[in-house]
Amino acid sequence: MSNEQSFFEQVYEVVKVIPYGRITTYGAIARCLGASGSSRMVGWAMNGSHVLSPPIPAHRVVNRKGVLTGKHHFGSPDAMQQLLESEGIAVKDDCVQDFDRFFWDPAKELHL
DNA sequence: ACTTTGACTATAA
DNA sequence: GTTATAGCCAAAG
Numbered sequence A: 001m002s003n004e005q006s007f008f009e010q011v012y013e014v015v016k017v018i019p020y021g022r023i024t025t026y027g028a029i030a031r032c033l034g035a036s037g038s039s040r041m042v043g044w045a046m047n048g049s050h051v052l053s054p055p056i057p058a059h060r061v062v063n064r065k066g067v068l069t070g071k072h073h074f075g076s077p078d079a080m081q082q083l084l085e086s087e088g089i090a091v092k093d094d095c096v097q098d099f100d101r102f103f104w105d106p107a108k109e110l111h112l
Numbered sequence B: 001a002c003t004t005t006g007a008c009t010a011t012a013a
Numbered sequence C: 001g002t003t004a005t006a007g008c009c010a011a012a013g
Helices: A007-016 A026-032 A039-047 A079-086
Strands: none
Touching: A007 A026, A007 A039, A026 A039
């Protein structure tokens, strides 16, 4: 079996394991994959997340400031915020409130 | 094989 | 406090 998953697939795996009501950052995911600094690649990987089956909870991934930077990539610009609020995460002005409280670090929770 | 990009992050002005 | 720029790296064109 080939475990040669591309960087994108590795990102998908991490995002898929994000627990309900939790969020993480692009840098944290990249860092968890040993590619700290490739935070942009994480976001770009999400660019193809909508073609996955099933799609990954990209709405749980925000930038380092807790800002919904990629909300425009969803079906609707408010879809991301609606999803986060639906999970109990307060979002105000495209920014996650208590971001540090909902932050989920894959490098710590994940046993890689 | 080269250029451009991109849902980031950090620092400088 | 806000805006600009640089550094970063892998995939798509």
